[in-house]
Amino acid sequence: MVEKPAAEKPAVKPSDVIVKEKVEVVQKEEKPVAEKITIGELHLSGCTGCLVTIADNYEGLFKLLDNYADLVYALTLVDVRHVPEMDVCLVEGSCCLDDELSIEELKEARAKSKVLVAYGGCAAYGNITRFCRGGQWNQPGQEAFVPISEIVDVDLYIPSCPPCPQEVRNVAVMAYLLLRGNEEQKKLATAYLTPLMQLAQRGNEACGCDLMYDVINQGLCMGCGTCAGTCPVRAVTMEYGKPNVNRDQCIKCGACYAQCPRSWFNFDVMNNYEGIMDAIKGAMQ
Amino acid sequence: MDVLGNYKSVIAARSTDKDILKKSQDGGIITTLFAYALEEGIIDGAIVAGPSAEPWRPEPMVATSKAELLAAAGTRYTISPNLYLIKEATRSYGLDRVGIVGTPCQIQATRKAQLYPIGMRDVDDKIALALGIFCMENLSYQALEAIVEDHCNQKMESVKKMDIGKGKFTVYTERGAVSQMPLKLIHKYVQPGCHVCLDYVANLADISSGSVGSPDGWSTVFVRSMKGNAVWDGAIAAGCFETKPIDQVKPGLDLVAKLATEKITKNQKHVDERKTVGLKADGTPKGLRNPYESP
Structure with missing residues (x-):
């Protein structure tokens, strides 16, 4: 809504001036960032496939960044050196115990994020890094790799190698609804995210x-x-x-x-599959 | 939720295609719908239970022609792991619009793959038509072999048709013999995984179908989703089916509801019993894993 410029309407009572000031504040914002959530990607011992997966949403990624989330931290995509405060931190890769910085940054990400996600097989379960035994160039001394939940508490898992772009999109939309939505949307987002949170509780060993x-x-x-x-x-x-x-x-x-x-099969979410898929599709248009 | 799930309409129907009716189990609903959807470009291909190297053992296949659909028509009373091809269909086969047919559990798996596409990259928006078939329980291939060869005393390769109905499992052979056994003797062969299933009529399908409720040679059809509704209306307009209102056929919807209630009540009881199957040191019950509560 655009207010008329105050100059056309002389201030006759104090509220006119207050309205004018409010309008100015809104207009000074370059983009409406206030309602978006902030997401970051912390890159540990992974192959960058998880990061690329975010981009595999193609135009959907722009929609996510335009309307729902600001990417505040990510290798190559965001020019930020140190782990910032964020709503959701996606951690890619397992944590190398022989690399102090990895442990420090992981702990920092935990401390500074509301929701910490083990994003992809390596962060959640170790994945291919479970088979590491050191002696590899160019860091032959690095041989101990653990799923991130050995070092920090993890709220939510997105397994698979690589994860699916559609799943990280769904989690991002649901995280937005959880943190910014109305009561009904919060309820849906909670129901949707619950099994992924339970997966994080289940443990960090996975195998066929x-x-x-x-x-x-x-x-x-x-x-x-x-x-x-x-x-x-x-x-x-x-x-x-x-x-x-x-x-x-x-x-x-x-x-x-x-x-x-x-x-798992959560009927409360699945029985509403048509509505949820339409809602996600609608959110991405 | 009602035991029959959400649906927009339910009707008794039979294909008008004579070729399909010759091969189909009952009303030829699934085969005809896929043939129509292929023809209209609603789907590029359908994942169906195709033939394999062994008699009556289905193998998932991607059908892209009516001939291939016909090769897969009819019921095999052992599971065809159709979800195996769901990602493959969009990759190796390059399909943008995939049809899939499955038992209620397989339709549940399809919806989970769409809502939680954890390892199902680029699949969620490519499921163009998910058709469900009624299912009380299922058998391993070896169990089916035991039933046909031991109980019914017929060779698998000489069987022309198998059917379940009116409390009996019936085997028809190529040379005209008919062997039957009471359905209740089959229960010991049912896969354990079927005892926790809480869906009889594929509640999450776009359209689901099965013989129960309709006269011989006809099928009961539930039209459920918006997508299913559009496809069904199109197929009716194209003259693919003859139909009868469900309240004017015998035995009718009451039997479907009765069997659905029986299955879900029995299996819910089993799910509940699993919660207290064991004993903890402190004397309290110890339970098995419950997929409806947590992974």
């Missing part, structure tokens, strides 16, 4: 074996094929209606278990 331990062994597998379709390295195949994991090929990214409809 989870399909055996926590799905088949628990009497929950019905052979839908999701795990095999999800696996980014094709380590899972379906043999006579059940997943078979090639454990030497598994990179321990956590995607298969998190995607399995029998790891």
Whole structure:
């Protein structure tokens, strides 16, 4: 809403002057940043695939940055040297114990962010860095890598290697609704984010074996094929209606278990799939 | 939520395509809808339960023609892991609009893959038509083999059709023999994972269909989503189906509701029993993992 310039309307009572001042404040803002949330990406021992995944939202990334979130910290994308205060910190990569700076920055990110996300398989579960044993150029002395939850408390997991652009988009939109939305939106965002927060509580070890331990062994597998379709390295195949994991090929990214409809299935969110997908689609237009 | 899920309309229907009816289990709804959607460009291909190297063992395949759809028509009473191809269909096959058919659990998996696309890159907006089939429970291939070969005493490769209805599992052979066994004897073969399933009529599908509720040769069809509604209206306008109001057929919607209630009540009880299956040192119950509460 644009107020008439005060010059056309002589101030006859104090409130006229107050209105004028308010308008000036709003007009001085170059862009309406006040309602956006702030997101940063802390890059530890990862391959930058997670960071690239954010950009894989293409025009959706611009929409996110225009309307919902300011990117306040990210390798190459943001010219900020030190970890700033932020609402949501996406941490990519595992933490190298032989690199003091990694530990310091991770702790700083924890202290300065409201929601700390283990973004991608390495941060959440170690992923491919679980197989590190040192002796690699150009840092042969670095051999100890741990999922970030060994060092700091983590609020939420986004597993897989690489994670999906659509999932980080959904989490960003839901984080926006959680922090800036009305009561109804907060409720939806909480319901949506809860299983990803529960994943963070579940632990930091993942493997295709989870399909055996926590799905088949628990009497929950019905052979839908999701795990095999999800696996980014094709380590899972379906043999006579059940997943078979090639454990030497598994990179321990956590995607298969998190995607399995029998790891969790929250009816309160899923039953409203049409409305939620329309809402996200609408938010991105 | 009601045991039958949200739906915009429910109707008894049968395909008008004679080729499809020759191969279909009941009313040929799924095959006809995919054939129509392919023809109209609503989908570029559909993930269906195709044939495999073994008789009656389905293997997921991406069908892009009516001939391929016909090869996959009819029910196999063992699961075809169709979700296996959901990402592949958008990658290797390069489909922008994917159709998928599945049991209720597979449609749940499809919706989870869309809402929480954790390892399902670029899939969420490419699911153009998700068709669900009614499902009480499912069997492993080896269990199906035991039922057909041991109980019904027929060779898998000589079977022409298998059917479940009126409390019986029936096997029809190529040479005209009919073998039957009571359905209740099948229960010991049911996959454990089916006992925690709380969906009978694929509540989250765009359109779901099954024989229950309609006369022989017909299917009951629930039209559920906006997308499903548009496709169904188009298929009706194109003359793909003959229909009857569901309240004018026997046994009708009451039977669907009865079976859905039975399944969900029984399985909810099983889910609850899992919470107290064991015993902790302090004398309190110890439970198994509950996917409806947390991962």
